[in-house]
Amino acid sequence: MDDVKRLSDLEQGVAALIDRIPSGDAAMTRLRELGILPGTAITVVRRAPLGDPIEIAVRGSLISLREREAIQIQVRPA
Amino acid sequence: MSEVSAYDSLSEGIPGPSNFALVGNPNCGKTTLFNALTGLKQKVGNYPGVTVEKKQGECFLNNGQKISLLDLPGAYSLHARSPDEAVLRDVLLGRRRDTPRPEGILIVVDATNLERHLYLATQIMELGIPCILVLNMMDIVAERQMSIDQATLSSSLGGVPIIPMSAAKREGLIELKHAMARTDIPLPSSGIKLDTSIAQGLESAWHQLRETGLLHPKQNLLEPLYILSDRDPMHSGVDDRQWKSLEAASKALAEAHPGWEDRLVAKRYDTIHSVVEKVVRRQADQGPTLSDRLDGFLLHPVWGWVALVAILSVLFTLIFKIADGPMGWIETFFDTLATQVTQGMPAGDLRDLISDGVIAGVGGVVVFLPQILILFFFIGLMEDTGYMARVAFMMDRVMSRVGLNGKSFLPLLSSHACAVPGIMATRTIDHPKDRLITILVSPLAGCSARLPVYLLMIATLVPTEEIPLLTRVGFLLAMYALGIGGAFLFAWIFHRGLIKGEGAPMILELPSYKAPAWSAVLWHMWERTRLFLRRAGTVILTISIVLWAALTYPRSEQEEPAMAIEHSLAGQLGKWMEPAIEPMGFDWKIGIGLIASFAAREVFVSTMSIIYSVEDSEDLKPLRDRLRSEKRRDGSPVYTPRVCLSLMVFYVFAMQCLSTVAVVRRETNGWKWPLFQFAYMTLTALLASTLVYQIGGWLGQS
Numbered sequence: 001m002d003d004v005k006r007l008s009d010l011e012q013g014v015a016a017l018i019d020r021i022p023s024g025d026a027a028m029t030r031l032r033e034l035g036i037l038p039g040t041a042i043t044v045v046r047r048a049p050l051g052d053p054i055e056i057a058v059r060g061s062l063i064s065l066r067e068r069e070a071i072q073i074q075v076r077p078a
Numbered sequence: 079m080s081e082v083s084a085y086d087s088l089s090e091g092i093p094g095p096s097n098f099a100l101v102g103n104p105n106c107g108k109t110t111l112f113n114a115l116t117g118l119k120q121k122v123g124n125y126p127g128v129t130v131e132k133k134q135g136e137c138f139l140n141n142g143q144k145i146s147l148l149d150l151p152g153a154y155s156l157h158a159r160s161p162d163e164a165v166l167r168d169v170l171l172g173r174r175r176d177t178p179r180p181e182g183i184l185i186v187v188d189a190t191n192l193e194r195h196l197y198l199a200t201q202i203m204e205l206g207i208p209c210i211l212v213l214n215m216m217d218i219v220a221e222r223q224m225s226i227d228q229a230t231l232s233s234s235l236g237g238v239p240i241i242p243m244s245a246a247k248r249e250g251l252i253e254l255k256h257a258m259a260r261t262d263i264p265l266p267s268s269g270i271k272l273d274t275s276i277a278q279g280l281e282s283a284w285h286q287l288r289e290t291g292l293l294h295p296k297q298n299l300l301e302p303l304y305i306l307s308d309r310d311p312m313h314s315g316v317d318d319r320q321w322k323s324l325e326a327a328s329k330a331l332a333e334a335h336p337g338w339e340d341r342l343v344a345k346r347y348d349t350i351h352s353v354v355e356k357v358v359r360r361q362a363d364q365g366p367t368l369s370d371r372l373d374g375f376l377l378h379p380v381w382g383w384v385a386l387v388a389i390l391s392v393l394f395t396l397i398f399k400i401a402d403g404p405m406g407w408i409e410t411f412f413d414t415l416a417t418q419v420t421q422g423m424p425a426g427d428l429r430d431l432i433s434d435g436v437i438a439g440v441g442g443v444v445v446f447l448p449q450i451l452i453l454f455f456f457i458g459l460m461e462d463t464g465y466m467a468r469v470a471f472m473m474d475r476v477m478s479r480v481g482l483n484g485k486s487f488l489p490l491l492s493s494h495a496c497a498v499p500g501i502m503a504t505r506t507i508d509h510p511k512d513r514l515i516t517i518l519v520s521p522l523a524g525c526s527a528r529l530p531v532y533l534l535m536i537a538t539l540v541p542t543e544e545i546p547l548l549t550r551v552g553f554l555l556a557m558y559a560l561g562i563g564g565a566f567l568f569a570w571i572f573h574r575g576l577i578k579g580e581g582a583p584m585i586l587e588l589p590s591y592k593a594p595a596w597s598a599v600l601w602h603m604w605e606r607t608r609l610f611l612r613r614a615g616t617v618i619l620t621i622s623i624v625l626w627a628a629l630t631y632p633r634s635e636q637e638e639p640a641m642a643i644e645h646s647l648a649g650q651l652g653k654w655m656e657p658a659i660e661p662m663g664f665d666w667k668i669g670i671g672l673i674a675s676f677a678a679r680e681v682f683v684s685t686m687s688i689i690y691s692v693e694d695s696e697d698l699k700p701l702r703d704r705l706r707s708e709k710r711r712d713g714s715p716v717y718t719p720r721v722c723l724s725l726m727v728f729y730v731f732a733m734q735c736l737s738t739v740a741v742v743r744r745e746t747n748g749w750k751w752p753l754f755q756f757a758y759m760t761l762t763a764l765l766a767s768t769l770v771y772q773i774g775g776w777l778g779q780s
Contacts, residue, residue, distance in 0.1 A: 029339055030154070033343055050476065062373075065585050066478070068583070069583050069585070
């Protein structure tokens with residue numbers, strides 16, 4: 001379990017799996033609907049030039065989300 | 079397979095669905111398909127009560143049957159999170175009185191990204207409406223050497239007819255039209271079932287909500303399912319009383335079944351994932367796509383900015399360079415027209431009304447059309463290619479400082495040429511609060527109509543004959559900076575307090591880049607411009623006539639225009655409000671200029687020419703010299719540097735643009751917000767000019 005970290009701390013280009021994503025909040029529900037679910041493979045593609053938001057690749061799409069959301073999502077090594 | 083049955087249906091002679099709705103995620107090529115099917119036979123309007131665009135059209139099938147088509151807003155889910163998605167949900171559930179429930183649905187998916195797109199597609203397939211699944215972008219599927227087992231996909235989804243196509247290349251249209259003519263389109267099925275416990279929860283919530291009239295009496299559980307998971311901050315389609323009950327029911331459901339929505343999402347993706355595993359084959363090592371490589375450059379920490387600045391510089395150069403010629407022609411055209419009327423008609427009020435009121439008023443707005451067209455063209459181009467999302471991605475950090483998001487950047491930037499296309503471009507901002515704030519602050523950006531006023535004032539203010547370029551640029555930059563600063567400040571204030579509703583998380587999809595569909599971009603440009611002219615036209619015409627009348631009546635015996643204007647209602651109003659504008663350093667003549675330029679800022683210059691009896695010309699010098707020599711009653715000059723500055727600052731903040739008022743009314747669906755905007759901007763202008771003049775006084779400036 002030591003390997004679990006926040007999505008916002010995941011290094012660029014490293015394959016990971018979603019470990020936990022909070023429940024019940026509108027933003028998190030939408031991220032789930034975009035396919036970000038526990039067990040889903042995910043990589044951080046890049047950070048925006050100013051550091052925020054973060055671009056992730058998940059289920060074949062590129063999604064941008066802010067640090068504020070990424071901090072709430074936990075990932076583990078693939 | 080589908081083609082054979084399509085021919086069968088012809089022989090039966092029973093009509094299939096007479097209308098279809100197009101449904102799909104944003105960026106699935108749905109609008110390209112809609113354009114390909116309808117050609118130019120489309121009608122664009124609004125769904126009553128919400129600012130969601132309603133696009134309708136018709137097409138003829140291969141058998142000559144006429145089909146009406148409805149292009150529903152792009153959406154990710156029936157669990158609505160924005161007014162767009164609420165409209166989609168309500169139309170498909172038959173909840174909107176203004177739009178009948180469609181008889182057939184074309185579900186458009188990006189075949190390169192089936193897994194994500196099937197999420198909405200499978201929701202749609204559960205609605206009990208015959209569907210056709212359009213696998214769009216098959217050309218890219220072939221390019222990437224992927225393959226999709228369509229027979230298995232169809233059988234996994236209850237036998238839904240599948241049409242592979244590339245809408246942008248018009249490949250597969252004939253096959254699609256054959257499928258649409260079928261009378262035996264089966265009802266598809268996703269094979270996903272609701273958990274019994276959630277179903278029971280929905281059932282009891284449904285009983286609870288029955289009294290409110292929010293739900294149809296005889297519907298299945300899908301209506302309560304999607305209404306109870308409504309996250310649209312505007313609660314479109316739900317009235318306040320219903321919202322209270324809905325909130326309570328929704329809360330009760332969440333307490334009884336914690337995380338019920340999340341479980342549904344997970345279950346749906348499980349099913350989709352196993353289907354996609356069966357039907358999609360990919361080449362193992364693909365390497366980065368062209369789109370990925372483009373992003374590597376366009377979103378690069380250094381090159382990304384270089385590219386962004388370069389693209390925007392080209393855009394603005396083009397706006398001002400290309401638009402310059404046509405703007406001159408339009409001015410000449412309206413001038414000639416006015417002269418023709420003056421010469422051709424007998425002298426009298428009617429003649430003046432037409433030449434000075436109608437023609438001059440409409441001309442003053444139409445002259446900005448070239449700029450508006452070019453802006454719409456580039457905005458359309460950036461949206462269509464996918465670059466717009468990248469701009470939002472790069473600028474989000476900056477915009478989030480004042481509570482906005484990256485999508486507000488381009489509308490604000492466009493407003494530096496003209497606020498009209500800027501405000502109309504806010505439609506891409508999906509969160510209503512962010513969109514409203516962007517609309518409210520956009521007119522503070524220094525649009526090109528302010529330029530003539532600034533230039534005249536700078537010329538008057540700088541004592542030398544020729545103004546050094548640096549001085550001029552310096553003053554202009556200061557005014558633009560003041561406008562941008564004001565826009566950010568008010569965005570922050572509105573975000574903090576004035577406008578209710580929580581800030582939206584910025585979740586943005588970065589679609590693959592694609593070559594622009596030129597016809598769609600041009601069509602978009604034409605459609606926007608037409609909408610602007612039609613909606614703004616009547617308001618502009620009316621106010622132009624009112625303003626003309628105020629500057630003309632009551633008629634005086636004076637032949638001299640300067641005396642006539644002094645005698646007019648506007649002149650009297652100017653004198654009457656002189657005490658009010660005195661703290662800003664303005665006299666009644668400037669007052670008239672402010673009133674006359676109410677419809678469009680650049681009118682200030684021509685009005686001042688009339689007031690001071692200087693021939694209106696391209697060259698500012700005669701008017702400048704006249705302004706410099708203007709004296710107050712005590713013999714001191716009127717146009718001192720601090721008066722000129724105060725006047726410029728007034729134009730930075732004041733909402734002196736009728737077209738913008740008209741567009742804001744259209745985009746916010748009523749008079750409330752344009753009036754609020756007019757009030758806050760005018761008050762700020764009055765306050766800021768007063769401050770400039772008074773502080774200038776304390777600092778010992780004459």
